[in-house]
Amino acid sequence: MSAVQVKNLSVQFGDFFAVKDLSFSVEKGEVFGFLGANGAGKTTTIRVLCGLLLPSAGQASVCGLDVLSDAFEVKKKVGYMSQKFTLYDDLTVKENLDFTSALRKMEPEKFREQKEKLLKMIRFKSSEDILVRDLPGGIKQQVSLVAAVLHDPEIVFLDEPTAGVSPAFRQRFWKLIGGLAAEGKTVFVTTHYMDEAEQCGRIALMKSGELIALDSPQELKRNSFPDREPQEVSLEDVFIEQVEGG
């Protein structure tokens, strides 16, 4: 069973197609990269898969559950890190995580275990009583990841998790993503950074709501530039060729 299955998915706002006739599937334990310019339909797709938005046409299922009929069950199985909002700045780290655990209806024992494990994983050194607004940006994103996977979801959707974070923190963040995948979690991530995209198992390229390419980074390079050696081609070139040029 695939972690995510999308078939002929369309999302329409008035006359505008945010997502048009999209089909793909993501396997369990995969790190799936979702690339595209702003407005290419990445966030809209994620919102559908998280049960936050109803598709206008087509089907989508997450962990075997249909997002149309089982949105509430889907929400239990997925973790979501939004691009717009991560943690409440005027709450402490502890209060934020307590709040998430309550919304996720976690058992206290399980919550304690998970919190300890995840904070250790991100090597969180500060006091949990620090207000989120006092955390450096990179640390805040990591704590936000902790909140997104606190309930031990099978799949986690990360919408531009490293936007506005320093390169060193971005690298650390991707180590964490690798760690989650190694645990068998499916990671569905959008990004603007090509070096990050290189670390995905497969990449979907989106343009104006449509899927224009879907493959591993190696294959994408080979297909876009058949006459060049893959190691000489950067994903940047592929992106420019496929999305902006083409």
Next chain:
Amino acid sequence: MRLRSVWAVAKKEVFHIVRDPFTLALAMGMPVIMVIFFGYAIEFNMKQISLAVFDSSKSQSSRQLQKTFVSSSYFQSLAVLSPAEAIQALDEGRAHAALLIPPAYAENLRPRSESSVQILIDGADNSSAGSILGYLGGIQQKVLSAEFGPYSEPITVQTRFLFNSELNSRWFVVPGLSAAIIAILSILLTALTVAREWENGSMELLLSTPVRPVEIILGKLLPYSVMGLVAVFFVFIMSQIVFAVPFRGNFLVYLLACLIFLSTYLAQGLLISVVTRKQQLSMQMAMLSGLLPTILLSGFIFPVEHMPRFFYYLTMILPARWFISLSRDLFLKGASLQNILPGFLALCALFVLMMVLATRKFKKDVEP
């Protein structure tokens, strides 16, 4: 519905409130400021109105007339030497009214004859003018009985004001104060807090968890309901201890009315925030649709009965109009539930309407 989620959202809201100086100041300071402003500043009864007096009669009767004015304690006299000087005093604002007594005042003051005096009133301030005019009738009667004895008039009008015998302005204003304070706490703060979750995108994150919309809403509204109730108790205690307004009705009925009114305004705040989704716009909408009508059109200060027809009927859609009138009935008249039933039902109807509108709109917006 899970109470744990509601509780978690409520707890989070309390953290937001105590860490935001603006909200905290508004929530704690506003009731106190409102009680001071409206409890002390508003005075419809004028005392010690400066009265310019030109007495060309200079008789015992004219002195008696002046004495009657002054001894009422509503007026204090300012002697002038000519009618022109009286008018000058009015122009300069040294006097708010003038009494001109003609030379023949005393001579004409006898049975089957007519004696008159002229009163000039500064009409620029029409509420003061109204008060002054109101006092004149009483003074005329006193003068008559002083001159001709108590049975001089074929019919004497003896006025006794019921429920607020001294026409104490505070008794009129203070029972309505809860409405104004609840308008601020409930409509404004709720609209702001829910709009904030939309504006910064956290609402979506909340909805991505298996929490029901109704749990979010109840949790968000709970702290503001408590704050509103605390304000109601605060105003009630102040009304009893500081302003000595009598409370003659049933407290439980009053409390029930407060709860319904509070919930109606919470729903209105919620509706505003769902429609606007922006804090700035929510604030303006809350002011326009909540605070201003509650203070100006509800009868809190200006009686609805005296409004032009259109506005009189318009006030009927304001929950505050019904709440304030039944608050006054409960405080001053000691009305039973039966007496205030029409107002109570109107309040309930508006409550149901607002709740249905708000929850419908909210559900429609959050459900994917």
